[in-house]
Amino acid sequence: xxxxxxxxxxxxxxxxxxxxxxxxxxxxxxxxxxxxxxxxxxxxxxxxxxxxxxxxxxxxxxxxxxxxxxxxxxxxxxxxxxxxxxxxxxxxxxxxxxxxxxxxxxxxxxxxxxxxxxxxxxxxxxxxxxxxxxxxxxxxxxxxxxxxxxxxxxxxxxxxxxxxxxxxxxxxxxxxxxxxxxxxxxxxxxxxxxxxxxxxxxxxxxxxxxxxxxxxxxxxxxx
Amino acid sequence: xxxxxxxxxxxxxxxxxxxxxxxxxxxxxxxxxxxxxxxxxxxxxxxxxxxxxxxxxxxxxxxxxxxxxxxxxxxxxxxxxxxxxxxxxxxxxxxxxxxxxxxxxxxxxxxxxxxxxxxxxxxxxxxxxxxxxxxxxxxxxxxxxxxxxxxxxxxxxxxxxxxxxxxxxxxxxxxxxxxxxxxxxxxxxxxxxxxxxxxxxxxxxxxxxxxxxxxxxxxxxxx
Numbered sequence: 187x188x189x190x191x192x193x194x195x196x197x198x199x200x201x202x203x204x205x206x207x208x209x210x211x212x213x214x215x216x217x218x219x220x221x222x223x224x225x226x227x228x229x230x231x232x233x234x235x236x237x238x239x240x241x242x243x244x245x246x247x248x249x250x251x252x253x254x255x256x257x258x259x260x261x262x263x264x265x266x267x268x269x270x271x272x273x274x275x276x277x278x279x280x281x282x283x284x285x286x287x288x289x290x291x292x293x294x295x296x297x298x299x300x301x302x303x304x305x306x307x308x309x310x311x312x313x314x315x316x317x318x319x320x321x322x323x324x325x326x327x328x329x330x331x332x333x334x335x336x337x338x339x340x341x342x343x344x345x346x347x348x349x350x351x352x353x354x355x356x357x358x359x360x361x362x363x364x365x366x367x368x369x370x371x372x373x374x375x376x377x378x379x380x381x382x383x384x385x386x387x388x389x390x391x392x393x394x395x396x397x398x399x400x401x402x403x404x405x406x407x408x409x
Numbered sequence: 410x411x412x413x414x415x416x417x418x419x420x421x422x423x424x425x426x427x428x429x430x431x432x433x434x435x436x437x438x439x440x441x442x443x444x445x446x447x448x449x450x451x452x453x454x455x456x457x458x459x460x461x462x463x464x465x466x467x468x469x470x471x472x473x474x475x476x477x478x479x480x481x482x483x484x485x486x487x488x489x490x491x492x493x494x495x496x497x498x499x500x501x502x503x504x505x506x507x508x509x510x511x512x513x514x515x516x517x518x519x520x521x522x523x524x525x526x527x528x529x530x531x532x533x534x535x536x537x538x539x540x541x542x543x544x545x546x547x548x549x550x551x552x553x554x555x556x557x558x559x560x561x562x563x564x565x566x567x568x569x570x571x572x573x574x575x576x577x578x579x580x581x582x583x584x585x586x587x588x589x590x591x592x593x594x595x596x597x598x599x600x601x602x603x604x605x606x607x608x609x610x611x612x613x614x615x616x617x618x619x620x621x622x623x624x625x626x627x628x629x630x631x632x
Contacts, residue, residue: 234457251611258608385481388474
């Protein structure tokens, strides 16, 4: 049976963060990839560590802190102008090329759609608006109202609660294996978009389905 | 006022994991450093993710899983013999060269000493026994009895509870900045051993002291 609603992770799943990497490279030639990787690693680590410490900080601030750390670690100078420009990129990221058609088709088929993101409202609301996608989604949900990050079960429960559906009627889609498995652990059905061909995280669960891109989802659900 | 007790992280703080890296290099020439780094990264990520998911797995099993993941990601073959040999290394890691003298001096000064580790008892108890250090420590505490990993406050609370001391009478020492800050966030006093010269994690707290090695601790406390 098809899910009554599909809930999507945002960054790396619907929206391509490559523009941020490019901007890093433009600011610090030859260092863009290394800086982006360390920035992303610290950003994620701190979401988990702060959640466990019960010291939540909104994703926009945490992301800015992680940029500062990464620049400090690599000996790169970062002023407010560069930091601001990089954070602005997050508010106008492109979607992956197959995303608009796939979402339009799922929406036309009568499936409820939602976003469930670590991103704070000051990041995700402008990004969705930038693409004029507000009307596609029944809900744009941020962990910010819970003050705890993925993969805590409270986060996935928020989607079920807000959509008014039993957890097994909801399909969750993420390009982060651990995010898909966090949803699965809570009780949602889970699809993992494995664009990079990485092994599955060993967290005691398997996703319900594996996709190479979001464009495969409508057919995977119909099949 | 000096702390009445000092509580130490184990791996990377008292015990040098370099032997594991060397063994990786011996098994997979030219790949040891890359494998060790990915192995360690996944090991830590999963402690945080499983804690948030409330899907605890003992550190020995999680560490074995992370080795399997890292080998799969890098296309390296790993059989039970190699995996077993690497896990055995964890049970006989060397201490850093300045550790025995520093611990002996602190013990002689009447300071209670303890270990507080993510390591499960099947890893940490043999390691302490291998060094004949049982009598040095008032307690060897593992997160295993709580089924949640650092930096959750419950972990640091365990040290205060088991040592029967108020939290501000306990000094916690770790080479992981986030671990020192997790202890600080709970209310212990915290010393960070920054062997690698890394920036401080931006988690909203600062350690009470910074050390280049454990050998500096007795003088830092006396100073």
